[in-house]
Amino acid sequence: MKNVLIGTFLRRAGAPEILGIIPGLSINDPLLAAVLDFDTPLLLLHEGTTHGEGPVWDTKGNRLLWSDVISRRLMAWHPDGHVHTVLDPTWFINGNALLPDGTMVHCEHGRRCVSLSCSGKEALPFITHYQGGRLNAPNDIVLGPDDTIWFTDPVFGIRSPREGYIADPELPHRSVYRYHLPSATLTRMADLDQPNGLAFSPDGQTLYVSDTSRAIGGATHSIQAFTVTEDSTLSEERPFYSIENGIPDGLTVDQRGWIWTTAGDGIHILDRSGCPLGFIPLPYTPTSCTFGGPDNRRLFITCNQHLLALDLRD
Template identity: 30%
Template sequence: MNPIKSTLCIAALLIGAQAFSQEIEDKKGIVAKNAQLVKVQDGFEFTEGPAVNRFGDVYFTDQPNNRIHKWNAISNEVSVFKEDAGRSNGMYFMLDGTLVTCADNKNELWAFDTDGNPEVWITAFKGKKLNGPNDLWIRPKGGIYFTDPLYARPYWEGRGEESEQDGQNVYFLSADRTELFKVADDLVKPNGIVGTPDSKYLFVSDIGAKKTYKYEVREDGYLINKTLFCEMGSDGMAIDDRGNVYLTGDGVTVFNRNGEQIAHIPVPAKWTANVVFGALDRKTLFITAMDAVYTLQMKTRGVW
């Protein structure tokens, strides 16, 4: 469908949705003119892990209820994609339509085909349980980066609250899935993660230290030249075509490529967990926040 037609369809469907006219701080004109935050649907327990497929549809999790939902970018309807989803948290789509998820139920990495059939990709690191894969980014050149903080879950069975690993780390899984190795081991509690479309840089939020760092990405997957990007941590993260980085927690806070804050989008929720650009033109900011999901029309375009 034509991207302009797609955007008009979405706008028409949102007329009956609940809009919020809270003032948006926008120093660089990244939000569409007269755009308002719109609640798409509520009634969830805790939404997380939004991931966009090639058609612009956004899949997100309701982790306590162990479901993955799908937001249709054309109809604006939300449906259940998968029950018994491994308590999936962060998610990301591969180009072939495979949905890779951080399956928190047993601290694994899963992959779902387009019919929702799961396959377990990672169960441990060096024979020991991971803390709980939380968020991930798939490098366009191949390979998966994921964060592994420790958030003890009440549904874990057969293990306590202590980590089997030597810390809370960031890992890289090679494209052929034959190598899994640690790429960052000096963070307090790594959480949100996103990379640039040219595969040159990776941003990792250390939510425990309330900081976000920028790394250079080597061809072999290892990270070098860690630098402080901004003095703010984040749950989930996104990046747009201008190189702006979107951090979550208290609404959505946007930093330019130099780490300077340029926008803040208030959201009527105690916590915003994650964010992604959806719709066919990638100009719909899709936000997961506690028991609801929201959208906001943007001038900037997401990269995927």
């Protein structure tokens, strides 16, 4: 499959639409009140995706990259407001990450792999199998300590023809994996019901993973925390936070170590112990979020049809 529509404009340059202050915004802690207040406006940056996902801030490119899974394209939003396609079509790309040299790393549902692309060129499969079995449908991906890539591998992408291709799993587990770039070694780190979003604490010593089998009729709808040991294994798995409305889909961790997680009703903000600091109700169901911008103070939020943002004070 060749990319035939690279660079198609989806939104002209222009100011974002200001949706106004956020009714029902909850701030439970003075620490959060120092960076977010009740007058913070919610911004609409783009509208028209089918299933927005996988946001990542591209510092070198000064842009936000994110996926439209169902419409099979990777897009870029720029600070002047214009939006264009970067890869189109894709193999149902979901999560994205960026290597230090600018190479993009993608989780593909269609080819059931982790792929690489550079400068808008066709994405090429990179990680496809584990111990002889084809991966399920890689979902979310982050860079880890010591030149590693970590990703989740649930079955969502092989259960829905809108998000991939129907197939039977070749692996008897749904797992979190670690790929060590220098040694080209893939290691299975943990098994969950349906691992979904993941993020590291700023010091790299804690990994948070959302477990979301509720999305396909299962029971789990929580975030699990793991301790990352000195030899890069995971230990001390423990429940961290449970979402009652929907599922904790994508999540991100800021420089303070606070966890910002999506849910069916908005964004829940948690401290390192899992204590709720506040809650941002949203008019649309969010799928994922990340921080970016020149000073890393803008929270970008992907929803099915919308790309939203709000700016923190610090």
